[in-house]
Amino acid sequence: EAGVTQFPSHSVIEKGQTVTLRCDPISGHDNLYWYRRVMGKEIKFLLHFVKESKQDESGMPNNRFLAERTGGTYSTLKVQPAELEDSGVYFCASSLTLKGEQYFGPGTRLTVT
Amino acid sequence: AQSVTQLGSHVSVSEGALVLLRCNYSSSVPPYLFWYVQYPNQGLQLLLKYTTGATLVKGINGFEAEFKKSETSFHLTKPSAHMSDAAEYFCAVTGSGGYNKLIFGAGTRLAVHP
Numbered sequence: 001e002a003g004v005t006q007f008p009s010h011s012v013i014e015k016g017q018t019v020t021l022r023c024d025p026i027s028g029h030d031n032l033y034w035y036r037r038v039m040g041k042e043i044k045f046l047l048h049f050v051k052e053s054k055q056d057e058s059g060m061p062n063n064r065f066l067a068e069r070t071g072g073t074y075s076t077l078k079v080q081p082a083e084l085e086d087s088g089v090y091f092c093a094s095s096l097t098l099k100g101e102q103y104f105g106p107g108t109r110l111t112v113t
Numbered sequence: 114a115q116s117v118t119q120l121g122s123h124v125s126v127s128e129g130a131l132v133l134l135r136c137n138y139s140s141s142v143p144p145y146l147f148w149y150v151q152y153p154n155q156g157l158q159l160l161l162k163y164t165t166g167a168t169l170v171k172g173i174n175g176f177e178a179e180f181k182k183s184e185t186s187f188h189l190t191k192p193s194a195h196m197s198d199a200a201e202y203f204c205a206v207t208g209s210g211g212y213n214k215l216i217f218g219a220g221t222r223l224a225v226h227p
Contacts, residue, residue, distance in 0.1 A: 004156065031213065042117075043157075043203065043217040056214060091156065099213055104149075104156035 002026070004105035006092050012111045018080040021108045025074070025094030031055075032075050033095075033102060034067060038088035046090075049075060050098070082112045115140045117204050119218035126225055132176075132191040134221045136204030139185065145207040146187040147215065148178055152200045160202075163187065174198070199225045 005024045013019050025032045034046040046065070047057040051072035060067070064083070069075040079086055089109050093102040120135040138144055145164050149157040161172025168180040178189045187204060204218040 033214070035215070035217075040219075042219045043205075043215075045214045045216070048214060059214075093157075095213060101159055101162070102213065102215065104158070106154065106156045 004092055004094050004103050006090075006105040006108050008108060009106065010109045010111075012113065013082055014113055015084055016081045018078065019082055019110060021077045021079075021090050021110070023075045023077070023092030023094075023105060025092070026096075026103055029094035029096050029103075030072065031095040031098060031100070031102075032069060033093040034075070034077055035091040035093065036088050037091070037107075038085070043091065046077075079110075082110075084112050086110060087112045115144070115206050115216050117206050117216055117218035119202075119204050119221050121221055122219060123222050123224065126194045126223070128196055128225055128227055129193050132189070132194045132198065132223065134189040134202050134204075134223065136178075136187045136189065136218060137185050138187060138204070138206045140206055146178075146180060147205040147207075148172065148176070148187075148189050149203045149205060149217075150200050151203065151220075157203065160189070194223075194225045196225050196227070199223055 007022045032049040035043050037043045045059040048055045049069045066078045089107040091107045093104045095102045116139045118137045147162045148160040151157050161170045163170045163180045171177045176191045201220050201222045203220050205215045
């Protein structure tokens, strides 16, 4: 069974541009999470979907970030316009149940220059 | 609010030596605690977790951790390090509110030398 996949693995964009990150969870996992690690600091929670609904988006840094999960399958995280401080590694995770183990993808490394 | 502190951003041990990675947490509710490992170019992999019950938890690859409520600690140990254990390790606690949001420590990079 395929694990959590993320695309792209790396992205380099200029300040002010738009970038869209994609996450494909494990098939059948209703719960999908986005996390971010900035500059070797701790990994921080961004938001949690249950199917297509945003269950908790308390970690979203500002309105430049937009997450969607149409149809309750894959999810996208759009950053528009990107700022230098958005650079980091964006992780996606999914779990079968609300309290179930979270399986992580390899992450997308975003560099904003 | 919940938080996790990992003591030591870098730890270096000799092959065959004891591995001890420290984690302290703060939580106003009974915590669920986790250790994750990240190998180069891979996602985070769950090593072990504590939810309830036995305070000594055994995980994969010979790792174990002990939940000590009085010390608010959940240190990770392995009796004998292998070269393949070189990776970054993250301690995490679940957030409050009944959901599964993970709150991570800053990570500890483990180096194993011959």
